[in-house]
Each structure stands twice: as structure tokens, then as C-alpha cells.
Amino acid sequence: MRYxxxxxxxxxxxxxxxxxxxxxVPRYRRVLVPPMPSAHLFINLGDPVQLTVPDLAVPSASLVDGWFMGLWTERFLLAYPARVRMVGVHFKPWGLSAFTDIPALELRNRCVPVDAVWQRALERIRGRLGELGAAVDALDLVEQELRSRLVESRSDTLDLVAQVGTRLARSYGSVSVAALGDAAGVSGNHLTAQFKSHVGVTPKRVARIYRFARLILSVDARGPVDWTEFAHAAGYFDQAHASKEFKDFTGHTPTGYLALRRRFPAEDRFPPDAGPMPIE
Structure with a gap:
């Protein structure tokens, strides 16, 4: 599959x-996606993609045409078709709030059809994308659409969340909520309320996801791994803390993850494969 x-x-x-x-053609047809610091837009020009969560009581979803995904705080599984043709956008955790007025809490851990967010836009967008042959032209078209939908008169609270969220991203979640609030000149309660409004989760939860992303994206499964060193580098109190987080986010122990990655290596220069893990 080409990215x-x-x-x-x-x-x-x-x-x-x-x-x-x-x-x-996807290298792996089924992948497990851990919580990562992104919301998403997918415009599917091929066959449906199936999304499943580990809770067997929740039915799988068939994702066709186009959909938005808010920030996910739990792992999920994707099953790709035999051939993939898709255009996507990785939003920053607060990014969707700049392009839609749907409350972020309503998008958390959910997939929502594009037309439910951008009224009657999907057919036009997919039609224009279907006429394009080059990937760069498709990227231009989607970028133009996003620029046209960017809310120019954004609220001060979204700017606050973007400012604080950028600091969280740069520190990989290592700054406390109290310190973030002090630096921004607001209380921790106010900051938490605004993150729930524009991200769908608390700043503490966003910090956890950034910290985990740093851990999993920094591990090179091709060589020996010192998990204690990686845990401290990623901002965890100790290896036990990192191991529990790893299990919660992926369903694997760190050792099990390494074994999986060594059997199924990530593709070089293929960003979407850095976090998702193949399923046997």
C-alpha cells in the first residue's frame, strides 16, 4: 500500500x-489501532472498511464513503478491503473544533458520516476526487476544502486549547495540568472544561495519549529494547507504570508487542504503520 x-x-x-x-494492496488486512493523539477524516473511494472494538457486545461498523472520527481513548480494530483507495486527514486532538460545530464529546470514540458534519458535501467531494489520478491533486483538493471550512472567527477558548495542546504535544504529556493552567493564566478546572468542549477528553487524558505515543513510536523492534530506559524517557514513573499503560492501550504486554513487531515489521517511511499493529 502506498502512502x-x-x-x-x-x-x-x-x-x-x-x-x-x-x-x-495493504500489507496487513487487519490492524489494531491504539489510542493516538489524532482525530480523523476519511474519504473512502474503494470498498468498505470494517471497524471493530474489543467489546464483543458492540457490533462492528462498516465504514463507507466518508466519515469523521473523534479522538479515541480505547483501541479498535480495522479490517481493510483487498485494495485500498482512501484520502485522509490526521487532525490534532483539538483540530476538528476548527471545522465543525459538533461538540467534541459527541465525536469521542465514534465514527460519524461526513454528511452529518458537513451537510451534503460528501458526494461532491468524492466525485471530484474520483476524477483525479495523481495523489498530489487529491491532497490539493482536500486542503482547499479544509481551508474553505476553517472557522475564521474561532473562539478564544479554542485558541487556548490549541496553545496548551501544542505544549502538551511538544512535551509528550510531561507537563502537569496545574502547570499548564498557570502558564495559560487560567484555573485547572477551566482548562479541563475547555478541553472537554474542544477535544472531548480532559487535558490529563490527552497527556496520557501523547506520553504513550512517544513510548510506542520510539521503540525500534529490530534491536534489543531496554524498557526501563524507554519508560523513563517517555515520562513514566517506572517500568511497571509503562507496562500497565501499554497493556491498557494495546492489549499486549511490551514483550508481546516486540514479538509481534519482529514477526511483522513496520514499513519504512510509512507513517500510518508506526502505531497500528497487525493482527494475526
Missing amino acids: VGRVPGPPLDRFIDDIYCLSG
Whole structure:
């Protein structure tokens, strides 16, 4: 499967990590996706993608045409079709609030059809994407759509969350909520309320996800791994704390994850494969 992506220019880069195209035969048809610091937009030009959560009482979802995903705080499973053709956007945790007025709490751990967020837009967008052959043209089109939908008169509270969230991202979640509030000149309770409004979770939860992302993305499964060293580098109190978080987020122990990655290596220069894990 081929990945082509880029970071958009200002002001979109305050809210978006990258815009990308996926196409071709997936290396792994089924992958487990741990909580990562992103919300998503997917525009599917191919066959449906199946999404399943570990809770067997929750039915799987067939994702067709296009959908938004808010920030996820639990792992989920994706089953790709035999061939993939998709355009996607990785939003920063607070990014969707700059393009929609749907409360972030309503998007947390949920998939929502594009037309439920952007009224009657999906058919037009998919139609135009279907006429394009080059990935770079598809990226241009989606970026233009995002620029047209960016809310120019953003609230001061979204700017506050973006400012604090950027600091969380740069510190990989190592700054306390109290210190973040003090630096921003607001109380911890106010900051928590605004994160719930624009992200769907508390700043403490966002910090946990950034910290875990640093841990999992920094591990090179091709060589020996000192988990104690990695745990401290990622900001965990000790290895036991990191191991519990790893199990909660992935369903695997760190040792089990390494064994899986050594059997199924991540693809070089393929960002979407850095966090998701193949399922046997």
C-alpha cells in the first residue's frame, strides 16, 4: 500500500498534522489501532472498511464513503478491503473544533458520516476526487476544502486549547495540568472544561495519549529494547507504570508487542504503520 502525505501550510497546520492518500494492496488486512493523539477524516473511494472494538457486545461498523472520527481513548480494530483507495486527514486532538460545530464529546470514540458534519458535501467531494489520478491533486483538493471550512472567527477558548495542546504535544504529556493552567493564566478546572468542549477528553487524558505515543513510536523492534530506559524517557514513573499503560492501550504486554513487531515489521517511511499493529 502506498502512502503519500504532507503537512498543510498555515493556518491549517495549527489544527492538522497531515493530509494523505492511501492506495493499493495493504500489507496487513487487519490492524489494531491504539489510542493516538489524532482525530480523523476519511474519504473512502474503494470498498468498505470494517471497524471493530474489543467489546464483543458492540457490533462492528462498516465504514463507507466518508466519515469523521473523534479522538479515541480505547483501541479498535480495522479490517481493510483487498485494495485500498482512501484520502485522509490526521487532525490534532483539538483540530476538528476548527471545522465543525459538533461538540467534541459527541465525536469521542465514534465514527460519524461526513454528511452529518458537513451537510451534503460528501458526494461532491468524492466525485471530484474520483476524477483525479495523481495523489498530489487529491491532497490539493482536500486542503482547499479544509481551508474553505476553517472557522475564521474561532473562539478564544479554542485558541487556548490549541496553545496548551501544542505544549502538551511538544512535551509528550510531561507537563502537569496545574502547570499548564498557570502558564495559560487560567484555573485547572477551566482548562479541563475547555478541553472537554474542544477535544472531548480532559487535558490529563490527552497527556496520557501523547506520553504513550512517544513510548510506542520510539521503540525500534529490530534491536534489543531496554524498557526501563524507554519508560523513563517517555515520562513514566517506572517500568511497571509503562507496562500497565501499554497493556491498557494495546492489549499486549511490551514483550508481546516486540514479538509481534519482529514477526511483522513496520514499513519504512510509512507513517500510518508506526502505531497500528497487525493482527494475526
